[in-house]
Amino acid sequence: MPDGKPAGVRCINLDDKYMCGVWGTDDYPDVCRRFRADPTVCGESRDEALVLLTVMERQTS
Numbered sequence: 699m700p701d702g703k704p705a706g707v708r709c710i711n712l713d714d715k716y717m718c719g720v721w722g723t724d725d726y727p728d729v730c731r732r733f734r735a736d737p738t739v740c741g742e743s744r745d746e747a748l749v750l751l752t753v754m755e756r757q758t759s
């Protein structure tokens with residue numbers, strides 16, 4: 699996403715199976731390359747991660 703991913707907007711590179719479509723390619727964003735999974739962000743499940751991310755997006759919007 700050329701101007702960055704706005705809060706609350708699904709990444710255009712995420713496919714229907716929740717897999718990254720650009721992982722391992724030159725188009726893989728540096729911010730994604732540097733991210734390390736952490737329980738405070740990812741929780742213990744996809745549902746928990748969505749709750750945590752929604753809270754963080756609201757706090758930083």
Ligand code: SF4
Pocket residue numbers: 709710711712717718719720721726727730
């Ligand atoms: S890893 Fe990055 S580029 Fe890939 S789907 Fe997630 S946010 Fe989008």
